[in-house]
Amino acid sequence: MSLGANSGTYLDQFPDEAKLIRATFYSSFAALFVGALMGLLQVLHRVDILRLIPSEDYYSYLTLHAVLLVLTFTIFFLVGVFTWGVTTSLDRGLEDLRYTWAWYGLMAGGSLLAGITIIGGFFDAIPLSAAVLYTFYAPLQAHPLFYVGLALFIVGSWFAGIDWFRSWWAWKRENPDERIPLPTFMALTTTLFWIISSLGVAISVVVFMIPWSLGLIDQVNALLTRTLFWFFGHAVVYFWLMPAYMLWYVMLPKISGGKLFSDPLARVVFVLFLILSTPTGIHHQYLDPGIAEGFKFIVMVNTMFLLLPSLLTAFTVVASMEHGARQRGGTGYFGWLRALPWRNPVFTGMALAGLMFAAAGFSGMINAGMNINYLVHNTWWVVGHFHLTVGTAVALTFMATTYWFLPQLTGKKIWNKSLGLAQVLLWFIGMTFMSNAMHRAGLAGIPRRTAEPQYSGFDFQPAAGSVAELNMQVVIGGTLLFISTLLFMLIVVMTVRGSKVDTLPANGYAETLSGPEDAPLVLDNLRLWAGIAIALVVLAYALPLASIIGRHGLFGPGGSPSPQFIDTVVFTGQAIFDSLVGVIR
Amino acid sequence: MRISWGGFLVVVAVMVPIVIELRTVFVHLGVEMSIAQTGLLAAVMIGALLAWAVAPDIRGRKRSNEKSE
Numbered sequence: 001m002s003l004g005a006n007s008g009t010y011l012d013q014f015p016d017e018a019k020l021i022r023a024t025f026y027s028s029f030a031a032l033f034v035g036a037l038m039g040l041l042q043v044l045h046r047v048d049i050l051r052l053i054p055s056e057d058y059y060s061y062l063t064l065h066a067v068l069l070v071l072t073f074t075i076f077f078l079v080g081v082f083t084w085g086v087t088t089s090l091d092r093g094l095e096d097l098r099y100t101w102a103w104y105g106l107m108a109g110g111s112l113l114a115g116i117t118i119i120g121g122f123f124d125a126i127p128l129s130a131a132v133l134y135t136f137y138a139p140l141q142a143h144p145l146f147y148v149g150l151a152l153f154i155v156g157s158w159f160a161g162i163d164w165f166r167s168w169w170a171w172k173r174e175n176p177d178e179r180i181p182l183p184t185f186m187a188l189t190t191t192l193f194w195i196i197s198s199l200g201v202a203i204s205v206v207v208f209m210i211p212w213s214l215g216l217i218d219q220v221n222a223l224l225t226r227t228l229f230w231f232f233g234h235a236v237v238y239f240w241l242m243p244a245y246m247l248w249y250v251m252l253p254k255i256s257g258g259k260l261f262s263d264p265l266a267r268v269v270f271v272l273f274l275i276l277s278t279p280t281g282i283h284h285q286y287l288d289p290g291i292a293e294g295f296k297f298i299v300m301v302n303t304m305f306l307l308l309p310s311l312l313t314a315f316t317v318v319a320s321m322e323h324g325a326r327q328r329g330g331t332g333y334f335g336w337l338r339a340l341p342w343r344n345p346v347f348t349g350m351a352l353a354g355l356m357f358a359a360a361g362f363s364g365m366i367n368a369g370m371n372i373n374y375l376v377h378n379t380w381w382v383v384g385h386f387h388l389t390v391g392t393a394v395a396l397t398f399m400a401t402t403y404w405f406l407p408q409l410t411g412k413k414i415w416n417k418s419l420g421l422a423q424v425l426l427w428f429i430g431m432t433f434m435s436n437a438m439h440r441a442g443l444a445g446i447p448r449r450t451a452e453p454q455y456s457g458f459d460f461q462p463a464a465g466s467v468a469e470l471n472m473q474v475v476i477g478g479t480l481l482f483i484s485t486l487l488f489m490l491i492v493v494m495t496v497r498g499s500k501v502d503t504l505p506a507n508g509y510a511e512t513l514s515g516p517e518d519a520p521l522v523l524d525n526l527r528l529w530a531g532i533a534i535a536l537v538v539l540a541y542a543l544p545l546a547s548i549i550g551r552h553g554l555f556g557p558g559g560s561p562s563p564q565f566i567d568t569v570v571f572t573g574q575a576i577f578d579s580l581v582g583v584i585r
Numbered sequence: 586m587r588i589s590w591g592g593f594l595v596v597v598a599v600m601v602p603i604v605i606e607l608r609t610v611f612v613h614l615g616v617e618m619s620i621a622q623t624g625l626l627a628a629v630m631i632g633a634l635l636a637w638a639v640a641p642d643i644r645g646r647k648r649s650n651e652k653s654e
Binding site for chain 2: 338421436
């Protein structure tokens, strides 16, 4: 969509919002740099090339790498992207910038607290540590400031979502008969499932982890904290993925020179993610002993349904790219591919991210299959999988689109586009080497989450090549990824330091071949879809959670309240019910 | 040239996972390849791509991909 009389860069149209988005992006990039450095050090540690810290402290590397990259880098970037999407598509600024800066402050303060606590784990003299991994459930325990920091960060992101809802409500009052513009629709549906899903981890942190780490309670029910984490833990990957999907839907077709193939299909995809992203969390717990196989089977079926919106996306995005290519003069069954703007790092980065996501989806299907999952659980296969998904589909899309966003937010052109192209290609190649080796290592049984996967009297036997070769491949891949990160940081810094220009394209996003007027009205009924999402979550989680709590209580065996608490509630409920029946009769 | 330099680099990048995965596929077909042999295969594929890209079009067809970034 081109914005008529108001056309100009995003900075021209919304200077205050541009300042906020710049802040979120710079916070994101700072986390990316430190997180990527940790990744390189981890890889060198595991293969025993360079061990800067004792292996007992390896989990501090791992926690910092994961928390900074999958929470701080991704979520700071996406709140910026969604703010851009909402303001651009509604053509109005945010309702109250003080509120907006307040949520940014919560997120920044929270991530600093959490980060400092994790870094404290590297130094014996600092009485802070959080070597608990990104999946921070019990029995590992961090300093309370880690949990407080994360809670502030998550709450800040909720307030960001509410900010977008406020904009939409205000716009709807002035435009009661209009369909929700697609980027806003995407931000709102994502916010809905984000709030629903992060309630699980919020309860875990506020009710259990913080009191436990403060010594207010003696113990927690580890399986309960795991289940509450994974209640959030699968949906969070879609919280990262939806902004990448949004960019593939609304930016990639325009960069390709064409239009989005179908607005209605895009809405269907986001509705499917809203209703399916949370009631699938137990697929991360296939090997947990405290959850019955029947529930795991139901969740497996839900997970398989999640393939559908991604396949729809693959179709729609490629169709949009083909439309763009043919507008640029491309012909033939496959010849149109050559007409695409491959020299543009914005396009190439997103296209390669999407291509890699296809591979990630297939390895995800292996993880989703309950029985096959047993072969890969807790191995490096899983690590290979998520480096393809969040590590490429999300991260590479974010980096590539930065080359479009940064000029829009600063009024300055990208310092060196050719270097940008080299950067995205290097990331793709580095990730190919690294994640391929990780997948193959996982199939050989090499475990994840361990500093020294070298065992005396035992050698892993990969199907092809040797462990030494896999190690070399991981080091090469990890090094290329770090070089790519450095290139990215260089381009960002040099662009920001450059001078403003007048020759930038106007802010906008792709028009559609089939527009919102072709989408059934029911798709815009957010209350309906949120209601269905909540119902599915209750169906997937009520009985497993009740069974976990009923077996060992809220705080584990010997903790309080004991299972008698549950019996008391049930007994009281039954007594009330019987009384009511007696009164009615 | 039949393909832009950007396009050429992208095709080379996409060849990387193909070459790496081909090695695993060959192992399952009973063909073991060393790292050196894999590198040679990659070099041959890239060389073939380069040769195609710079070869003159003897049929004198009008190129359809003149537009590029």
